[in-house]
Amino acid sequence: MNDTTLPHIVKGGIGASPKRVEDRRFLSGRGHYTDDINRPGQTYAVFKRSDVAHGVIRSIDTSAARAMPGVVAIFTGDDIAKAGIGGVPCGWQIHSKDGSPMVEPPHPVLAQGKVRYVGDAVAMVIAETVDQAKDAAEALVIDIDPLPAVSNMIAATAEGAALVHDDAKGNVCFDWHIGDKDAVDAAFAKAHKVATIDLVNNRLVPNPIEPRAAIGDFDQSTGEHTLYTTSQNPHVIRLLMGAFVLQIPEHKLRVVAPDVGGGFGAKIFHYIEEAAVTWAAAQVNRPVKWTCERSESFITDAHGRDHITHAELALAEDGAFLGLRVKTMANLGAYLSTFAPSVPTYLSATLLAGVYTTPAIYSEVKAIFTNTVPVDAYRGAGRPETTFLLERLVDVAAKTMGMDRVAIRRRNFIPADAYPYQTPVALQYDSGNHEATLARCMELADWSGFEARRAESAKRGKLRGIGMSTYLEACGIAPSAVAGALGARAGLYEVANVKVHPTGSVTLYTGTHSHGQGHETTFAQLVADQLGVPFEQVEIVHGDTSKIPFGMGTYGSRSLAVGGSAIVKAVDKIIAKSKKIAAHLMEASVDDIEFKDGKFTVAGTDKSKAFGEIALTAYVPHNYPHEELEPGLDETAFYDPKNFTFPGGCHICEVEVDPDTGVVNLLNFTAVDDIGRVINPMIVHGQVHGGVAQGIGQALLEHAVYDETGQLLSGSLMDYTMPRADNLVNIHVGTESTMCTHNPLGAKGVGEVGAIGSPPAVINAVVDALRDYGVTHIDMPATPQKIWSIINAATPRMAAE
Amino acid sequence: MPQVKLTVNGKPATAEVEARTLLVEMLRENLHLTGTHVGCDTSQCGACVVKIDGKSVKSCTMLAVQANGSEVTTIEGLAAADGTLHPMQEMFREHHGLQCGFCTPGMVMSAIDLVESHPEGLTEQQIREELEGNICRCTGYHNIVKAIAAAWPLMHGRELPQAAE
Ligand code: FES
Ligand code: FES
Numbered sequence: 009m010n011d012t013t014l015p016h017i018v019k020g021g022i023g024a025s026p027k028r029v030e031d032r033r034f035l036s037g038r039g040h041y042t043d044d045i046n047r048p049g050q051t052y053a054v055f056k057r058s059d060v061a062h063g064v065i066r067s068i069d070t071s072a073a074r075a076m077p078g079v080v081a082i083f084t085g086d087d088i089a090k091a092g093i094g095g096v097p098c099g100w101q102i103h104s105k106d107g108s109p110m111v112e113p114p115h116p117v118l119a120q121g122k123v124r125y126v127g128d129a130v131a132m133v134i135a136e137t138v139d140q141a142k143d144a145a146e147a148l149v150i151d152i153d154p155l156p157a158v159s160n161m162i163a164a165t166a167e168g169a170a171l172v173h174d175d176a177k178g179n180v181c182f183d184w185h186i187g188d189k190d191a192v193d194a195a196f197a198k199a200h201k202v203a204t205i206d207l208v209n210n211r212l213v214p215n216p217i218e219p220r221a222a223i224g225d226f227d228q229s230t231g232e233h234t235l236y237t238t239s240q241n242p243h244v245i246r247l248l249m250g251a252f253v254l255q256i257p258e259h260k261l262r263v264v265a266p267d268v269g270g271g272f273g274a275k276i277f278h279y280i281e282e283a284a285v286t287w288a289a290a291q292v293n294r295p296v297k298w299t300c301e302r303s304e305s306f307i308t309d310a311h312g313r314d315h316i317t318h319a320e321l322a323l324a325e326d327g328a329f330l331g332l333r334v335k336t337m338a339n340l341g342a343y344l345s346t347f348a349p350s351v352p353t354y355l356s357a358t359l360l361a362g363v364y365t366t367p368a369i370y371s372e373v374k375a376i377f378t379n380t381v382p383v384d385a386y387r388g389a390g391r392p393e394t395t396f397l398l399e400r401l402v403d404v405a406a407k408t409m410g411m412d413r414v415a416i417r418r419r420n421f422i423p424a425d426a427y428p429y430q431t432p433v434a435l436q437y438d439s440g441n442h443e444a445t446l447a448r449c450m451e452l453a454d455w456s457g458f459e460a461r462r463a464e465s466a467k468r469g470k471l472r473g474i475g476m477s478t479y480l481e482a483c484g485i486a487p488s489a490v491a492g493a494l495g496a497r498a499g500l501y502e503v504a505n506v507k508v509h510p511t512g513s514v515t516l517y518t519g520t521h522s523h524g525q526g527h528e529t530t531f532a533q534l535v536a537d538q539l540g541v542p543f544e545q546v547e548i549v550h551g552d553t554s555k556i557p558f559g560m561g562t563y564g565s566r567s568l569a570v571g572g573s574a575i576v577k578a579v580d581k582i583i584a585k586s587k588k589i590a591a592h593l594m595e596a597s598v599d600d601i602e603f604k605d606g607k608f609t610v611a612g613t614d615k616s617k618a619f620g621e622i623a624l625t626a627y628v629p630h631n632y633p634h635e636e637l638e639p640g641l642d643e644t645a646f647y648d649p650k651n652f653t654f655p656g657g658c659h660i661c662e663v664e665v666d667p668d669t670g671v672v673n674l675l676n677f678t679a680v681d682d683i684g685r686v687i688n689p690m691i692v693h694g695q696v697h698g699g700v701a702q703g704i705g706q707a708l709l710e711h712a713v714y715d716e717t718g719q720l721l722s723g724s725l726m727d728y729t730m731p732r733a734d735n736l737v738n739i740h741v742g743t744e745s746t747m748c749t750h751n752p753l754g755a756k757g758v759g760e761v762g763a764i765g766s767p768p769a770v771i772n773a774v775v776d777a778l779r780d781y782g783v784t785h786i787d788m789p790a791t792p793q794k795i796w797s798i799i800n801a802a803t804p805r806m807a808a809e
Numbered sequence: 810m811p812q813v814k815l816t817v818n819g820k821p822a823t824a825e826v827e828a829r830t831l832l833v834e835m836l837r838e839n840l841h842l843t844g845t846h847v848g849c850d851t852s853q854c855g856a857c858v859v860k861i862d863g864k865s866v867k868s869c870t871m872l873a874v875q876a877n878g879s880e881v882t883t884i885e886g887l888a889a890a891d892g893t894l895h896p897m898q899e900m901f902r903e904h905h906g907l908q909c910g911f912c913t914p915g916m917v918m919s920a921i922d923l924v925e926s927h928p929e930g931l932t933e934q935q936i937r938e939e940l941e942g943n944i945c946r947c948t949g950y951h952n953i954v955k956a957i958a959a960a961w962p963l964m965h966g967r968e969l970p971q972a973a974e
Contacts, residue, residue, distance in 0.1 A: 037844015
């Protein structure tokens with residue numbers, strides 16, 4: 009695809025960086041987040057949560073709590089069971105190697121019989137004020153018999169380990185594989201050398217700065233339930249909660265996700281609190297509001313990553329990759345969160361070719377239950393895990409072969425002219441140019457000048473290192489038929505409804521959801537560009553199931569690639585209908601009508617009609633082709649993607665290690681990404697900055713740590729190291745794009761590239777800095793303690809040499 | 810219940826609160842000023858920063874009764890009566906210093922205090938270090954740092970002195 013297939017550029021349209029529409033309200037304190045909403049007569053809910061990781065609930069005595077001031081109601085697992093309320097469902101089903109379906113234990117809204125992680129909700133207390141609800145929750149007498157807990161995958165898979173769910177033998181949820189085992193065995197049989205790595209992808213806590221919140225409201229006169237929630241995808245919540253948990257039909261259930269303060273995946277999932285407040289509101293006949301506290305989010309928001317992997321790469325004499333063999337254990341936590349099974353499988357192992365021509369790949373994944381918070385998608389979801397594994401392994405391979413790290417990458421790149429490229433693990437990449445992103449990134453990062461900088465650092469007694477990652481990821485998921493065949497229990501299309509008003513202004517209703525991505529700006533640019541109307545005359549609406557026909561929300565960098573494509577399709581319908589109206593008004597044939605710069609003209613004449621005149625005619629149809637057309641100008645489009653999109657690029661990181669303290673000082677970070685069509689460069693750069701910051705956080709700072717009894721040790725912002733301003737540097741961002749070939753925009757998506765490409769670049773740099781210490785791998789986060797220990801353990805040996 | 814009297818954004822404001830009510834709770838729940846946010850329960854994130862008698866304070870770390878008699882400025886009180894944004898707000902907008910907007914009110918309030926208390930000038934490194942008490946999960950801080958540096962000359966009416974490093 010090239011630029012000529014797209015409409016012309018208008019001011020504020022594609023390629024421009026108008027300031028964001030949403031900023032004025034956010035900067036003046038007029039954002040409208042869930043916790044800012046208060047409904048008349050509202051009550052407050054507090055959840056009493058298990059403080060042991062595993063145990064049998066013997067009894068819950070609510071009598072003293074019920075007598076406390078302000079208490080309206082108290083519900084336990086028994087009440088939920090009696091009301092016939094279902095468990096929160098899982099949206100993706102994986103089958104094991106032997107064809108058997110994954111073990112899918114129920115996930116009750118309030119714990120029944122057993123608690124399975126610290127944070128598992130045992131009771132819900134509803135009172136007139138939050139403080140009264142908290143006080144009453146303290147007065148509950150809960151008798152739990154503790155059971156032995158398994159707090160990590162090693163413990164969970166040991167002989168005789170306690171079982172999180174009785175029907176998941178060995179705590180295994182599924183044992184899955186992909187690829188051609190025999191072809192890989194054959195590749196290893198003829199390998200010149202084999203590079204090997206064992207690594208852990210550290211467990212993370214997403215921590216959007218807005219804690220989750222939910223308000224249930226029930227209208228007795230209409231029987232309509234409303235849920236206000238901090239969600240990335242309100243329609244999905246309506247579908248899952250209405251159909252599977254509470255049995256409320258869609259026409260009686262409205263889900264509103266207003267301004268949402270960051271998601272990063274953690275707000276995709278359907279959480280028990282959403283169902284609890286929606287149900288309880290109808291029970292107490294008053295609105296019920298719950299706002300999560302940060303320490304509560306640490307033990308209830310789904311965590312991310314937590315994989316243990318062993319991988320081997322078979323290499324030919326010239327450094328060509330012959331075959332890749334991967335064995336991964338993935339932690340699912342105590343229950344299956346909404347999309348958990350897809351993360352280590354189809355979002356992960358299908359990317360194992362990366363940007364390389366590896367002809368044979370085989371991967372096995374065992375998914376394990378543990379007594380920890382459920383684990384699910386976190387920015388990148390599966391792709392950061394695979395990218396970290398591959399890009400670390402390629403550096404190890406370079407060392408094994410005695411080759412340069414850049415040369416071995418170039419030797420194995422999929423050439424730009426080999427696209428479309430079929431990988432051995434199901435995906436067909438449509439476009440990319442890895443040499444272009446590599447070359448540009450190396451130039452921006454001054455890769456060739458590095459040795460001089462290293463020497464300069466050495467003079468100051470510091471260890472300088474540089475590292476890169478050349479990565480590719482899959483997003484814009486996905487063709488519904490493909491996703492369905494792979495186990496998805498939902499479609500993955502997107503919806504846009506474009507309403508042109510009589511005076512020519514436009515409201516766009518999108519099924520995607522913006523929680524920081526700036527859709528109100530980018531989508532307005534897109535519509536303005538296509539229709540030739542001023543950017544300011546376009547209003548974007550999202551986040552309310554009562555206004556938007558349908559939608560799958562925002563995750564997996566899909567908003568522009570899938571949601572934007574739906575918008576283009578809907579606007580195309582508007583233009584097609586407008587042409588017919590214009591043809592009628594100008595007494596010409598539709599085929600002769602051209603549309604450009606917001607004007608309809610009859611080809612070869614000076615006759616023209618402005619877009620606004622057509623809009624007015626559509627709503628005041630006095631002179632109108634009534635036999636052929638209905639009045640009005642309002643079109644809806646569903647867009648089902650034809651393939652995944654494949655953003656990629658090159659990230660380079662430069663660090664300096666202080667050998668006395670082990671502190672890694674970040675010096676430089678450069679990201680050059682291929683994300684397809686860019687609508688708003690300012691917003692795109694911002695997305696990359698934020699993603700890279702999270703990737704650097706994973707590489708150097710963040711780690712969710714459980715002790716052996718299942719207590720989360722890093723359970724507050726005092727203990728869990730979030731990246732702060734002084735942990736980071738300015739991030740140099742460039743784009744070097746090839747167009748996506750199968751969607752009308754050419755857009756690939758940018759939300760996750762930063763978090764996917766960056767962690768291996770950082771660790772490759774740290775390992776490079778420690779090149780004289782015999783280090784081939786360091787697990788994330790590369791804390792001062794780890795580095796200092798490595799340096800100290802090696803120093804006597806080096807001194808002796 | 811104790812009565813707390815404040816001047817908030819230039820106007821008198823009174824509320825009956827429990828002794829344990831935090832200032833941020835009084836602002837959000839009693840005075841309906843929901844621009845000030847709560848992002849944590851350990852005084853780490855800075856989403857709740859407001860100005861009390863000219864100094865930036867984490868309003869989740871102070872009881873409402875402790876603020877009795879004070880002058881409080883919240884994010885809602887920064888723009889001029891005609892809607893003209895404060896230079897710090899304007900620079901956050903200009904430099905894309907916000908994404909989801911949740912950390913933003915506290916970030917802007919802290920940034921204003923930071924610039925006001927450094928009339929001698931500010932280096933990028935200083936800005937980064939002094940932002941220690943404010944967490945943003947969205948932006949990677951890159952554009953926040955840029956916005957603060959850009960607001961300095963507007964707030965002090967002269968060029969930002971080159972760092973004497
Ligand atoms: S809410 Fe005050 S510091 Fe987090
Ligand atoms: S803009 Fe989202 S937390 Fe800062």
